[in-house]
Amino acid sequence: MFSTRRSIRKYKDLQIEKEKIDTIIENTLFSPTSKNRRPWEFIIVQDRENIEAISKVREMGSSFLNGAPCVMLVIGDPNASEIWIEDTSIAAYAIQLAAHEQGLGTCWVQIRLREHSGDLTASEYLKEKFGIPGHMEVACAIGIGYPDEEKAPHELTNELHAKVHHERY
Numbered sequence: 001m002f003s004t005r006r007s008i009r010k011y012k013d014l015q016i017e018k019e020k021i022d023t024i025i026e027n028t029l030f031s032p033t034s035k036n037r038r039p040w041e042f043i044i045v046q047d048r049e050n051i052e053a054i055s056k057v058r059e060m061g062s063s064f065l066n067g068a069p070c071v072m073l074v075i076g077d078p079n080a081s082e083i084w085i086e087d088t089s090i091a092a093y094a095i096q097l098a099a100h101e102q103g104l105g106t107c108w109v110q111i112r113l114r115e116h117s118g119d120l121t122a123s124e125y126l127k128e129k130f131g132i133p134g135h136m137e138v139a140c141a142i143g144i145g146y147p148d149e150e151k152a153p154h155e156l157t158n159e160l161h162a163k164v165h166h167e168r169y
């Protein structure tokens, strides 16, 4: 399952079955978190206009979301844990793996530390549009849908293996 996952940015014009959405999010809720604080929340977005609004969150790197039948916003609560970045990242990857297991393609769109335009951050733009409390941060948006592009798995090259050390660096 890990080796065949790729970022998919083109999706078929097909809705995702409710059971699959439920399975993805239920799997994600089992994600490990520091001190089991679970400092995350999620918004499952399937309304066309809302998805279009998310696709405009950044000048570059997010427009493909407009073709996705579903986008999940991964939101962190810095007041609940100082480790929220790690915890939301694990949850976002859980969404990707659970979706892949369901035959769906996904792609992560970075929100944290990205700009919308001028002096508005990408997170602020989404918080305003989706009624997210001010103290929270949108970490990323995950586009999900039936893949409409084929990508070969990455190869386990010598260069990749060279990143792994045994016992000492």
Ligand SMILES: Cc1cc2nc3c(=O)[nH]c(=O)nc-3n(C[C@H](O)[C@H](O)[C@H](O)COP(=O)(O)O)c2cc1C
Pocket (backbone or CB within 6 Å): 005, 006, 007, 008, 009, 061, 062, 107, 108, 109, 110, 154
């Ligand atoms: C933290 C993170 C941020 C990313 N941000 C974006 C993004 O904003 N837009 C995008 O199209 N892809 C984004 N990606 C997807 C990466 O470009 C992709 O994972 C990488 O090129 C490797 O390709 P693969 O996922 O097919 O293995 C992001 C991935 C990660 C893990």
